[in-house]
Amino acid sequence: MIYNMEYETLPREALEAIQLRRLQTTLDRVYATVPFYRKRFEEAGLRPVDIKSLEDLSRIPFTTKQDLRDNYPFGMFAVPMDNVVRIHASSGTTGQPTVVGYTSRDIGTWAELMARSLVAGGGTSGDIIHNAYGYGLFTGGLGVHYGAERLGASVIPVSGGNTKRQVMIMKDFGPTILTATPSYTLHLAEVAQDLGIDFADLNFKFGIFGAEPWSEKMRAEIERKCGLSAIDIYGLSEVIGPGVAIECHEAKKGLHIFEDHFIAEIINPDTGEVLPYGEMGELVFTSITKEAFPVIRYRTRDITRLQPEACVCGRTFVRMEKVSGRSDDMLIIRGVNVFPSQIESVLMEIDGVEPHYQLVVDRVGNLDVLTVMVEVGEEAFSDEVKKLQTLERTITKNIKDYFGVSAKVKLAEPKSIARSEGKAVRVIDNRKL
């Protein structure tokens, strides 16, 4: 099913015509109302009228997270506060939080995109949605919530935390769609198991998981442990929140970007050069319908590629490949680029290894030392020390084979790696550089 048949299946030419018109309107507005963008345009010797085609977009300078921080809190807003009806903010775990605003129409756009996303996953107005994304400054909870209401589904605004009670609700209310971060989903499954409840016996048809990069192996693990189809969603608060791109349940291969609202580009993160379809690089977004907080060529730090091929579901939007990592999550260990999601893939290929892991990086002398903490669950545990040591060696060897980097593997007790109720903390970098 497709929620908005007209827009989601637009022929490419018609879509591009809409994109250009909306882009030009957005540029006119930010030039007039956001001093930051006007200054950037002037420095580049550009005026909005110079942007005559979609290709001209590449002449406009990028916007980075630092730019948003420099304009903390409301400097990037393009409407008076009087028209702003909602404010969200990033967690600020990696620095000053970034603050985003929405007009009433923005909230409506977002609800529409989340409704489209739920339908793309296989949802209908008859579904009951267990929404375990956090409600609050984080966009996950309220984003899904408004989309679910727009669709007419029943939403349980359970938010994150109080996991035992969540399991009880899942059992008693019989929700059919689960929305949560992938790491919290595994935690839910674990707690359910401890309470003697098998996820597979619950009513779930599918889950929509996002807000952190997760691997295909993690998908297989979630589908196996939870007995549901796992759909990937992409979004970030700077662009709008969840619902920027969604996988369709028909293909589950790449996420359709809602291109009638956002223009996506892939660039070489080092040179800024725009890369053609199919090439791996950093994802850049320009919002073309947002009022309160438009972003122009915003660098997401997410690494992926775009696939223009037609999809079996009928949507004509370009697809982005599952994000393989964020360039700011990327660890450089002795000169080698390591994404946590790649380590995750290596771990999940080994029988019995739990998807609970953490990477700790230290600098000893002048050398980076990577320690991979892996929890030992019942499947991997043995009463014989040599079997556990073999497991350690297998993980070390597989990481070495994959990255060419030696890692120290440390087996950890179950649940000793902190569970997160939002985004998982995969990396602890103790290097003082």
Added chain:
Amino acid sequence: MRVEQISIFLENKSGRLAEVTGILADAEVNIRALSLADTSDFGVLRLIVNDITKAKAALKEKGFTVGKTEVLAVEVPDRPGGLHHILSLLQGSGINVEYMYAFVQQSGNNAVMIFRFEDIDRAVELLAENGITVINGSKVYTL
């Protein structure tokens, strides 16, 4: 014939062992025998207890990884060469001992050793053929 042993994964952190004994004490589980194998990072604690179901449930509830293995409790004559005789028999038949440890209590005049075999069925057969007493699980838990 067989004895059920539980094993517990422990990180090498101070106080972990005491935590396990504390949980078992609270659950009123009596430890009959134990052995601890360790590396620099982690250890595996193996226990024979009087109530395996209770012990396992209590430990799992506290988040420990608990395994269950079948081992044999073998009577070993308490005199020079007693253990050697049994090990020679096993070696002669190519039966591997993964690990073994001693039981505190005696069974009559004999010492009791816990054996973990690679192939427990063959070990049972061989010991029986040679008249060596293997103590029943139910008896071991209350010895």
